[in-house]
Amino acid sequence: MTVVVVIEGVVVAVLALLVVGLLRSHAEILKRLHELGAGLDATPAQSQPMSAAGPRPGRDFNVMPQVPSPPDREAFGGSADLAGIGAGGSEAVTVRVNGVEHDTIVAFLSSGCITCQKFWDAFRKPRKLGLPAGTRLVVVTKGADAESPSEVAKLAPPGIPTLMSTEAFAAYDVPGSPYFVQVHGPTGRVKGEGTGPDWDQVSGLLSQATGDAELVASLAGSMVAKPDADAEREARIDRELFDAGVAPGDASLYTVDGAHEHDHDDHAGHDHG
Amino acid sequence: MKLQAHGIETDLPPGWEGRIALRKAPGATAAANDSTAARAAGTLGEVPNPVVHLANFALPEDRGDFGSGAVDLMTEADVMVVLFEYGPEAVGKALFKRKGIPTNLTPNMFSSSALQRTLPGQAGCQVFFTVEDRAFCCYTVLGRQSAANRVLPQANATLAATRISRR
Numbered sequence: 001m002t003v004v005v006v007i008e009g010v011v012v013a014v015l016a017l018l019v020v021g022l023l024r025s026h027a028e029i030l031k032r033l034h035e036l037g038a039g040l041d042a043t044p045a046q047s048q049p050m051s052a053a054g055p056r057p058g059r060d061f062n063v064m065p066q067v068p069s070p071p072d073r074e075a076f077g078g079s080a081d082l083a084g085i086g087a088g089g090s091e092a093v094t095v096r097v098n099g100v101e102h103d104t105i106v107a108f109l110s111s112g113c114i115t116c117q118k119f120w121d122a123f124r125k126p127r128k129l130g131l132p133a134g135t136r137l138v139v140v141t142k143g144a145d146a147e148s149p150s151e152v153a154k155l156a157p158p159g160i161p162t163l164m165s166t167e168a169f170a171a172y173d174v175p176g177s178p179y180f181v182q183v184h185g186p187t188g189r190v191k192g193e194g195t196g197p198d199w200d201q202v203s204g205l206l207s208q209a210t211g212d213a214e215l216v217a218s219l220a221g222s223m224v225a226k227p228d229a230d231a232e233r234e235a236r237i238d239r240e241l242f243d244a245g246v247a248p249g250d251a252s253l254y255t256v257d258g259a260h261e262h263d264h265d266d267h268a269g270h271d272h273g
Numbered sequence: 274m275k276l277q278a279h280g281i282e283t284d285l286p287p288g289w290e291g292r293i294a295l296r297k298a299p300g301a302t303a304a305a306n307d308s309t310a311a312r313a314a315g316t317l318g319e320v321p322n323p324v325v326h327l328a329n330f331a332l333p334e335d336r337g338d339f340g341s342g343a344v345d346l347m348t349e350a351d352v353m354v355v356l357f358e359y360g361p362e363a364v365g366k367a368l369f370k371r372k373g374i375p376t377n378l379t380p381n382m383f384s385s386s387a388l389q390r391t392l393p394g395q396a397g398c399q400v401f402f403t404v405e406d407r408a409f410c411c412y413t414v415l416g417r418q419s420a421a422n423r424v425l426p427q428a429n430a431t432l433a434a435t436r437i438s439r440r
Contacts, residue, residue, distance in 0.1 A: 081274050081290075091294035092278035095331075099287050102331060136331055159334050 067115060067195045068176025076190035077173035079183040082106070082140060084165025087156035089149030093163040095138050098188030099239070103135045105206065108169060110141060110177040111151040115197055119178050122199040123157035130203060135182075142166045182206050186235070187242055279323040280407075281356070283435040286427060291327040296338060325356035327431055329424070339389040339412055347395065347416035352424040354431060355412040363408035371402040375411050376433040380421035383413075394418060405439040 071077065082095040097104045107123070109116040122129065123139065131137060139157065141147045143166040156162040168174075172181050172193075180202050181193040192209025196202040246252060274285045278293040285291055296319075324338050330351045336342045340353050347353065356374075363369055383396035389412070396418035400411045413428055415421055 083274055083276065085278075086292070086294065090278075091292055092276050093292050094274050094276050094285060094290045096274075096288060096290040100331065161332075161334055 067197060068179060070194065071173050071175045073173070076193055077181070078171065079106075079181065079188050079190050080168070080171040082138060082163060082165060082168050084140070084143060084163040084168065085149070087141075087149065087162040087164065088153035089144055089164070093161065095161050095163065097138075097183050097185070099242070100185040101134070102185045103132070103191070104183045104185060105131070105135060105137050106168070106172065106181045106183065107137060107139045108141075108172070108174045108177050108179040108181070109139055109155075111147055111155055113177055116178045118198050119202075120155045120157065123160055126157070126159055129199065132207075136161075138163070140165055140168045141177075142169055178202075180206065182209065186238055187248055189247060276327075280405075280438045280440055281323055281325055281435070282438070283325070283327065283431065285327065285434070286430055289327060289329050289427070289431060290332055291325065292332060293323055293325050295321040296324050297321065320360065322358040322360060323356075324358070325435075326353065327356075328353040329427055340414055341390055344388075344390060344392060344395065344414050347392075347414065349394075349417040349420050350424060351416035352428045353414045354428055355410075355414075356435070357410045357412060359408040359410070361406075361408075364403055364406055366408070368401045369403045369408040371400065373402060373404055374409075374432050374435055374437065375400040375402060376429050378413055378425050378429055378432075380418075380425065383415055383418055383421055385418065388414065396421070404437045407437060407440065409437070 079097055081097050082093075084093055085091060086093045095104075097106070107119060109119055123137070126137070129137065137160055139160055139162040141152050141162070141164050143164045146166060147164055149164065152162065152164060174181075176195075179193070179195045182191045183189070184191050192206045194202070194205045194209070196205055241247075274289075276283050276285060276291045276293060279295065281293050283291065326332055326336060326340065326343070328343065328351065330347065330353075333343055333346060338355070338357055340355055343353060359369070378398060378400075382398045382400075384398070385391055385396050387397040387399055388395055389397070394417045396415045398413045402409055402411065411432070415424060
C-alpha cells in the first residue's frame with residue numbers, strides 16, 4: 001500500500017512539473033508574440049499604433065549584413081539623368097533616364113564591396129540577366145573622389161554603360177551599394193528600388209515592384225496595335241503633362257474643375273437657381 | 274545636360290545622350306576591358322584624339338568611331354552626330370578649310386552614299402571643319418532620310434550648343 005502511494009505521489013509530482021513547464025513555455029511564446037506586435041483579439045485601441053514612417057531598419061527589422069539598409073523615407077526616391085565619367089576616367093558620359101521610351105535599371109555598385117562583386121560578375125553575362133524587354137541596365141559607381149577609375153575599368157561589364165558619378169548617388173538617395181533603382185522612362189517615375197545579396201533576388205524584387213513582367217510581355221503580344229496617330233497623340237499629351245509637372249497619379253488628374261467652382265459658389269452663398 | 278571632356282563641351286537637349294572619349298589606340302591597357310576598342314582601334318603609335326558621339330537614342334557601348342554598332346539600332350526618329358578630331362597635321366589642309374562647327378545641316382546635304390555603312394533608309398552627311406586650330410569631321414546619320422525635316426532641328430540645336438576650346 002505504501003509503495004502504491006509513493007508511486008502515485010511521484011507520478012503526481014512529475015505531472016505537476018510537466019504542467020509547470022508547459023505553462024512557462026506558453027507564457028514565453030505569448031511574451032515573444034507580444035513583442036512582435038501580434039495579439040489575439042486585439043482591438044485597435046489595444047494594438048500598438050502603426051508608425052507613420054512604416055517599419056524601420058534596425059528597430060523593426062534587420063537587413064542582411066552585406067547589404068545596405070533602406071533609406072529612411074516613405075516613398076520611392078527621385079530619378080535623374082546620369083552624367084559622369086566613364087570607367088577608366090577618360091570618357092565623359094551622359095545617359096538619359098527620363099523622357100525616354102525605355103525603362104532603366106540603375107545599378108549602384110562599388111569596386112570595393114564584396115557583395116557588389118557578385119553583380120559585377122553577373123553583369124558580364126547580360127543575356128543571362130533576364131532583363132525585361134525594353135529595359136536598359138546602367139551601372140553607376142561613385143566618382144573618382146571615392147573610387148579608383150582603373151579598378152572600375154577592370155570591373156566594368158562589356159556592353160553595359162558604366163559611369164562614375166557621386167552626384168548620381170545623391171540624386172537617387174542611395175543608402176549604399178549595392179542598390180538598384182528601376183525608372184519608368186517616359187515619366188521618370190521610380191517603379192521600384194531596393195537591394196539584395198545577388199542578382200536573382202534583386203531581379204525578383206524589381207519584378208514584384210513593377211508587376212509580373214512576363215505577364216505584361218505576354219499580354220503585349222496579344223494586344224491590338226494602336227493607330228500611329230493615337231499613339232503619338234498619347235505620347236505627346238503624356239510628355240506635355242510631365243513637362244508641366246503633372247506626373248501619373250497627380251491629384252489634378254482626378255479633379256473636375258467645375259466641382260471646385262461649384263463648392264466655391266455654394267460657400268459664397270450664390271444662387272444657382 | 275552638360276557633357277564636357279578633352280576641350281569639348283556641349284549642352285544636350287532633352288532626350289539626347291552622349292559620350293566624349295579618346296580614340297582607343299592598339300595596346301591600350303584598357304582595351305581588354307573595353308569592347309569599343311575592338312571597333313575603334315587606331316594605328317600603332319597614334320596619339321589618340323577625342324571622338325564625340327551625340328544621339329537622341331540610347332547609345333550602345335559597342336560603337337565604332339563613326340557610329341557602327343549604334344547606327345544599326347536607329348529607328349526613323351533617330352539621329353546621331355559624331356565629331357571626330359583629326360591630328361594637328363590636318364589643320365590648314367584644304368579639306369578642313371571651313372571654320373567653325375556646322376550648325377545648319379539641311380536635308381539636301383544628306384545622302385545614303387555618304388554613309389560609312391549603308392543601311393536601308395538611312396542617310397549621312399560629312400562636314401569637315403577647323404575650330405580653335407583643331408580639325409574635325411562632323412558626321413551625322415539620320416535613321417530615315419525622309420525624317421530629316423523633323424529631326425535635323427534637334428541635331429542643329431545640339432551642334433549649336435557645342436563648344437570646342439583650344440588645346
